[in-house]
Amino acid sequence: MGTTQQRFICRGITKIYFLPDIAAATNVLTRQEITSGTELSGAISDIAGWSLGDSPIRLLGPGTVQDDLDEVDALKAGHEVG
Numbered sequence: 001m002g003t004t005q006q007r008f009i010c011r012g013i014t015k016i017y018f019l020p021d022i023a024a025a026t027n028v029l030t031r032q033e034i035t036s037g038t039e040l041s042g043a044i045s046d047i048a049g050w051s052l053g054d055s056p057i058r059l060l061g062p063g064t065v066q067d068d069l070d071e072v073d074a075l076k077a078g079h080e081v082g
Contacts, residue, residue: 016041 017037022029 014041015039016044 017034017039019029019033019037022033024030
């Protein structure tokens with residue numbers, strides 16, 4: 001089982017690549033696969049609706065769906081969540 005990590009996009013550090021092939025069934029990349037990929041970082045940041053910033057973004061993770069649904073219900077009801 002993998003470890004949980006904070007997910008974020010940090011301008012100037014995070015890179016976004018299109019990789020046409022990943023040989024390993026475990027999706028563990030090799031240096032050659034990464035360097036042969038097409039870097040899309042600049043193109044992605046230019047698309048309307050995409051924002052690259054230096055703050056963590058909240059994503060659903062395993063076992064948190066009910067907590068997130070409860071939070072959405074609280075926000076809809078006008079309650080502060082925090």
